[in-house]
Amino acid sequence: MGMEGESMAATCTVVAMVVGGLVLGYLYGPYWAVRRVPGPTAIPLVGHLPLMAKDTRWSTMRNTILSVYQPSHLAGLIPTMQDFINSATQTLDQPSCTGEDQDIIFSKLSLGLATDIIGQAAFGVNFNLSNPKPTSDGDTEVYDFINQHIYSTTQLKMDLSGSFSIILGLLIPILQEPFRQILKRVPGTMDWKVDRTNRNIASRLNDIVGKRMREKERGSKDFLSVILNSRDSDSVSKNVFSPDYISAVTYEHLLAGSATTSFTLSSTVYLVAGHPEVERKLVEEIDGFGPSDLIPTAHDLQTRFPYLDQVIKESMRFYMVSPLIARETSKEVEIGGYTLPKGTWVWLAPGVLSKDPKNFPEPEKFKPERFDPNGEEEKGRHPYAFIPFGIGPRSCIGQKFSIQEIKLTIIHLYRKYLFRHSPNMETPLELEFGIVLNFKHGVKLRVIKRN
Ligand code: HEM
Numbered sequence: 001m002g003m004e005g006e007s008m009a010a011t012c013t014v015v016a017m018v019v020g021g022l023v024l025g026y027l028y029g030p031y032w033a034v035r036r037v038p039g040p041t042a043i044p045l046v047g048h049l050p051l052m053a054k055d056t057r058w059s060t061m062r063n064t065i066l067s068v069y070q071p072s073h074l075a076g077l078i079p080t081m082q083d084f085i086n087s088a089t090q091t092l093d094q095p096s097c098t099g100e101d102q103d104i105i106f107s108k109l110s111l112g113l114a115t116d117i118i119g120q121a122a123f124g125v126n127f128n129l130s131n132p133k134p135t136s137d138g139d140t141e142v143y144d145f146i147n148q149h150i151y152s153t154t155q156l157k158m159d160l161s162g163s164f165s166i167i168l169g170l171l172i173p174i175l176q177e178p179f180r181q182i183l184k185r186v187p188g189t190m191d192w193k194v195d196r197t198n199r200n201i202a203s204r205l206n207d208i209v210g211k212r213m214r215e216k217e218r219g220s221k222d223f224l225s226v227i228l229n230s231r232d233s234d235s236v237s238k239n240v241f242s243p244d245y246i247s248a249v250t251y252e253h254l255l256a257g258s259a260t261t262s263f264t265l266s267s268t269v270y271l272v273a274g275h276p277e278v279e280r281k282l283v284e285e286i287d288g289f290g291p292s293d294l295i296p297t298a299h300d301l302q303t304r305f306p307y308l309d310q311v312i313k314e315s316m317r318f319y320m321v322s323p324l325i326a327r328e329t330s331k332e333v334e335i336g337g338y339t340l341p342k343g344t345w346v347w348l349a350p351g352v353l354s355k356d357p358k359n360f361p362e363p364e365k366f367k368p369e370r371f372d373p374n375g376e377e378e379k380g381r382h383p384y385a386f387i388p389f390g391i392g393p394r395s396c397i398g399q400k401f402s403i404q405e406i407k408l409t410i411i412h413l414y415r416k417y418l419f420r421h422s423p424n425m426e427t428p429l430e431l432e433f434g435i436v437l438n439f440k441h442g443v444k445l446r447v448i449k450r451n
Pocket residue numbers: 062118252253256257258260261264321322325326388389390391392393394395396397398399401402
């Protein structure tokens with residue numbers, strides 16, 4: 001190549017670099033402007049459009065399944081819930097649980113129970129964890145599935161005990177995904193285990209969804225059936241609810257509905273066990289309802305157990321199971337004097353709010369009476385100070401479902417038993433911070449049979 005050719009090539013390279021720089025600048029300029037504000041990375045050319053598309057799909061889904069969470073439907077679920085509660089708590093009558101030095105790991109019992117109940121409601125499948133004796137190959141399958149589900153739930157950590165890519169992502173977000181992609185191929189790493197588990201779960205869910213899709217008569221009781229029926233009857237839904245998407249939201253329900261409810265149940269029993277005066281008032285209210293085999297109706301649950309209401313709220317305030325809630329601004333907005341550009345992620349911290357002494361005097365004290373609707377504290381409190389289920393159009397869809405389940409379980413338990421902290425349990429309680437809070441070493445209790 002002569003001198004002229006070389007200088008031509010050099011000029012072309014410079015021009016290409018300048019043009020490339022301009023294109024990159026154009027694509028990433030808006031992102032650069034908000035680089036200090038945490039949020040999802042904009043994809044070149046399409047920006048955040050995929051997220052918005054997801055959102056439309058979600059609202060169609062949410063509207064479709066809302067019927068499953070309507071009061072009339074929930075009321076009809078009471079016998080199903082009660083059956084699972086009876087069978088999950090049966091083991092508490094056995095000498096291996098009621099002996100003086102016997103610990104029960106209550107958090108395990110409650111996770112099995114909550115998973116069974118949501119499994120039935122979401123999939124129409126009995127995982128049978130409340131009656132833990134595999135009897136056939138089919139049952140073993142379910143066991144494996146649930147164990148994987150529990151494993152993946154407990155791996156959703158945001159502290160320094162999570163997988164390496166998650167830890168790295170906390171420090172240098174841009175490196176998280178590339179490292180995850182590499183580490184998930186390295187056997188033995190946490191990323192590899194999580195990936196393998198997630199793929200197993202996904203394939204099992206696809207099997208369940210596929211099987212239910214082929215069913216002609218599937219009823220309309222559970223969430224999966226409602227979505228599949230709507231998919232069969234309406235062409236819009238057919239496009240919106242692809243089989244993969246259905247598996248993903250079904251899994252989301254299983255996850256959202258089991259770990260949260262189970263944590264709340266366990267922390268309530270744990271806190272009541274450490275507060276004899278609260279226990280006395282609670283047992284008095286429960287005994288006052290009627291004979292011990294009288295199952296409360298949905299209306300009874302709402303109106304006849306005001307102190308139980310306060311105990312559950314105070315437990316949820318004390319240990320806020322979902323400590324963080326994410327939102328993304330759909331347009332530029334000013335919050336507290338800060339201008340947030342469109343597309344900014346905003347994190348709400350209900351756990352911080354619930355320990356604010358302005359709204360909850362002596363926040364480190366467990367005092368259910370602070371939620372007494374006739375008390376000064378409750379009347380004077382900011383209406384959004386206590387938001388364990390989130391707030392607005394994306395708030396928890398399963399709120400009533402879980403409260404019904406928690407109330408039924410607590411009533412059933414305290415009719416028959418009292419609980420004490422096991423001496424083998426750490427003080428104070430140690431927690432693991434993830435997408436949902438978890439107990440580091442479980443909740444170990446001693447059971448006292450009443451009468
Ligand atoms: C004590 C139990 C529970 C707690 C504390 C809880 C808490 C939450 C919170 C804080 C959110 C985020 C809300 C927001 O972004 O504003 C949420 C969302 C959600 N929860 Fe729950 N939840 C519980 C039980 C359940 C149950 C039992 C189910 C299912 C039956 C469920 C299904 C969902 C779903 C599907 C969403 C996403 C809603 C959406 O994005 O439109 N949750 N939950």
